[in-house]
Amino acid sequence: MEKYFRLSILYFLLIISSCSIDNPKEEQNIVNDVSQLNPIKVQRVVVPTTNSEIIGVVKNQKGTISIGGGRFSMGGQTATENTIQIDMRKFNRIISFSKEQKEITVQAGIRWRELIQFIDKYDLSVKIMQTYANFTVGGSLSVNVHGRYVGQGPIILSVKSIKILLANGDLIAASPFQNQEIFYAAIGGYGGIGVITEVTLSLTENCKVERKDTVMKISGYNHFFSNTIKNNSDVIFHNADIYPRDFDEIRAISYMKTDKELTIKDRLKPNDGSYVMNRFAIKTVSNSCFGKWLRKDVINPLYYSGNVVEWRNYEATYDVAELEPSSREKSTYVLQEYFVPIAQFGSFYPKMIRVLKENKVNVMNISIRHANRDPGSQMAWAKAEVFAFVIYYKQGVLDADKEKVKIWTGQLIDASIVEKGSYYLPYQIYARKEQFLKAYPNALEFFKLKKKYDPEYKFRNKLFDAYYN
Known part of the structure; x- marks a missing residue:
């Protein structure tokens, strides 16, 4: 009876929720990102499909150049004013593939969805990527993404x-064994060293995974992860969601290798899925305390009832359209991310929660991820084994709203630095230069390499405008 009551509430609220979508039109030579907070007027946009076209732009154009992919960074990291924008999204062919060696070489503008569609036929999967499959591979390398793996x-x-x-x-x-200096500067280098044109990736086997979840107090999560998840080779995906507004309870979600019968037969998520329910949830959760209660006590318990069994590749093909609100005209939804060494988990998260509460941040969700140490990229965010705190929040679009975000962002960056951690660079560029240099102590060495390989400062974007002299 309780389950049917919850379903009735959900259905009623869905009916009264607006489902119209406000898709902003792209103006000529205006480059923006998914947040719609950073419109940038570029000189022109070039959409290459061949190496020779990209080479022609870089060698023959006198102006500065910016490089864009899926445009999911949220602070102008793919453009700056009056540059020639290279839009890589049509540079998307598969170049070579070996099932036996479990590797694939692709043009950098290919989206992960396209890559996975190809390798799924051979029962292979990617080793590491972000949660959503709309990103370009080159863009993912440029920000050195991570995921739930x-x-x-x-x-x-x-x-x-x-x-x-x-x-x-x-x-x-370039590779770890050839032109290493360029390899470790280009990955995580935000297009500052050059245009990544081809990528060769290691692959792994596709497999069936079973979803399991448990709710607990956040204070017990580090112990739970260390003893249950970290060294369990059967766990493929894992994250933990912290529930606002109290921020003291989490849902830990794992996808574990299994031989059980599939409950979801599709091998990949659909390309054109309907996300009415997701948009309803976003709108409801962001609008009130009631919405946050509804998510925690009604929507999530319904969603996680029963342990689904699906393909690994199904779980790797989420579409960012499920996060797209009905409109971004007056408010928008943005991400931030902070990394702290695993030993600092217990001391960082209370500081983070205090900052969010004191500044009345409209937090939708905080997802905890885990990442091993970076092997040597110049702009490494994982200088040690870390936990990542991914904050998804709603903000207004006015200048006053942006100033409020700038204040609490600075406070969170300081909190992460105190814990010997860092923050992620693909989001709004609010860090002071001294904060940036503390979080990324190798940045000055990276800038030396940029000057070496780009002496005329040809490759530019807002990130380099802020910190590179």
């Missing part, structure tokens, strides 16, 4: 080699 970490751990076009027009190969 247990025992993994930044994507650089699964990259065998790259090809990169330097400012002088040279197209070179």
